[in-house]
Amino acid sequence: xxxxxxxxxxxxxxxxxxxxxxxxxxxxxxxxxxxxxxxxxxxxxxxxxxxxxxxxxxxxxxxxxxxxxxxxxxxxxxxxxxxxxxxxxxxxxxxxxxxxxxxxxxxxxxxxxxxxxxxxxxxxxxxxxxxxxxxxxxxxxxxxxxxxxxxxxxxxxxxxxxxxxxxxxxxxxxxxxxxxxxxxxxxxxxxxxxxxxxxxxxxxxxxxxxxxxxxxxxxxxxxxxxxxxxxxxxxxxxxxxxxxxxxxxxxxxxxxxxxxxxxxxxxxxxxxxxxxxxxxxxxxxxxxxxxxxxxxxxxxxxxxxxxxxxxxxxxxxxxxxxxxxxxxxxxxxxxxxxxxxxxxxxxxxxxxxxxxxxxxxxxxxxxxxxxxxxxxxxxxxxxxxxxxxxxxxxxxxxx
Numbered sequence: 001x002x003x004x005x006x007x008x009x010x011x012x013x014x015x016x017x018x019x020x021x022x023x024x025x026x027x028x029x030x031x032x033x034x035x036x037x038x039x040x041x042x043x044x045x046x047x048x049x050x051x052x053x054x055x056x057x058x059x060x061x062x063x064x065x066x067x068x069x070x071x072x073x074x075x076x077x078x079x080x081x082x083x084x085x086x087x088x089x090x091x092x093x094x095x096x097x098x099x100x101x102x103x104x105x106x107x108x109x110x111x112x113x114x115x116x117x118x119x120x121x122x123x124x125x126x127x128x129x130x131x132x133x134x135x136x137x138x139x140x141x142x143x144x145x146x147x148x149x150x151x152x153x154x155x156x157x158x159x160x161x162x163x164x165x166x167x168x169x170x171x172x173x174x175x176x177x178x179x180x181x182x183x184x185x186x187x188x189x190x191x192x193x194x195x196x197x198x199x200x201x202x203x204x205x206x207x208x209x210x211x212x213x214x215x216x217x218x219x220x221x222x223x224x225x226x227x228x229x230x231x232x233x234x235x236x237x238x239x240x241x242x243x244x245x246x247x248x249x250x251x252x253x254x255x256x257x258x259x260x261x262x263x264x265x266x267x268x269x270x271x272x273x274x275x276x277x278x279x280x281x282x283x284x285x286x287x288x289x290x291x292x293x294x295x296x297x298x299x300x301x302x303x304x305x306x307x308x309x310x311x312x313x314x315x316x317x318x319x320x321x322x323x324x325x326x327x328x329x330x331x332x333x334x335x336x337x338x339x340x341x342x343x344x345x346x347x348x349x350x351x352x353x354x355x356x357x358x359x360x361x362x363x364x365x366x367x368x369x370x371x372x373x374x375x376x377x378x379x380x381x382x383x384x385x386x387x388x389x390x391x392x393x394x395x396x397x398x399x
């Protein structure tokens with residue numbers, strides 16, 4: 001808001017023909033001397049403001065329309081299902097079949113005791129602690145999901161009482177949404193139930209490979225319940241190894257150019273991947289943010305190199321945009337007991353050019369996310385695949 005207001009309240013606005021944005025219709029006329037003239041000018045403005053007035057990419061309008069349409073269709077589907085509530089037996093059979101399939105699709109929990117033997121507490125390897133904490137959280141979620149699905153199947157058969165909680169699980173399966181009891185014990189997500197289960201399986205696979213193959217060279221940041229704990233663990237490892245207070249350290253983030261050897265050992269540094277950017281794209285040639293094609297809203301970002309560094313030695317780079325990173329595209333969350341947001345993860349400085357300074361990207365609302373809602377992911381991926389078919393060239397900012 002402050003950035004937008006500086007375009008309006010500034011000394012340049014007092015000059016003739018001052019332009020508030022790139023659209024010429026929003027230039028300040030110099031020949032208005034009467035009330036009628038002002039009213040006439042206001043009426044000449046477009047009835048619907050172009051997104052460019054606020055510095056936002058045009059794709060945001062399309063994405064907003066898709067989100068609204070999706071919500072409307074979901075509501076209509078629920079209303080239709082409620083009017084057909086008389087077909088109880090048919091619904092029960094369908095829900096029971098889906099519950100049985102979900103119970104098969106959802107993986108079993110981890111053997112945390114065995115994992116702890118392989119990855120014991122070690123002051124110089126905080127990733128062991130991070131791993132055990134994550135496995136414990138996932139075990140809780142998997143146990144709740146498995147139990148509730150079993151209870152639902154037994155309740156439909158009449159073997160146990162159909163409680164309000166079991167009934168809510170059945171209704172959620174019918175509506176293809178994540179049951180409230182699950183989401184209360186899960187990571188933040190906006191995916192529908194079927195996609196949520198697929199995402200859960202991918203997360204479990206990541207941690208299982210970690211257990212089987214050892215600490216990974218690069219980390220899927222989206223897989224963590226608490227990415228902040230993982231990022232703090234990187235700093236803690238460096239602090240204990242070098243006998244430094246952790247408060248004296250900060251993480252430096254960089255994107256390696258294609259010419260760099262990604263396999264080259266980088267002691268005390270880590271790679272993360274799995275982030276998507278909205279409203280811009282990363283140009284691998286210039287190593288700067290650039291405008292995204294109007295067909296896209298999101299694009300995947302390259303991997304980031306995280307290097308712990310003493311704060312006193314960090315050189316603040318000029319021409320950077322502090323890009324916020326969120327877990328979901330909602331960009332909102334709740335304050336947790338540890339003082340952290342349930343959605344916001346951190347800010348990463350990204351290099352920008354003189355022609356498109358930080359102010360430009362602030363108005364664009366550029367941000368990164370560790371996961372996308374299904375309908376938004378489909379828009380971006382379908383547009384991207386169409387472009388790849390038309391132009392078999394290397395596309396910037398996509399690995």
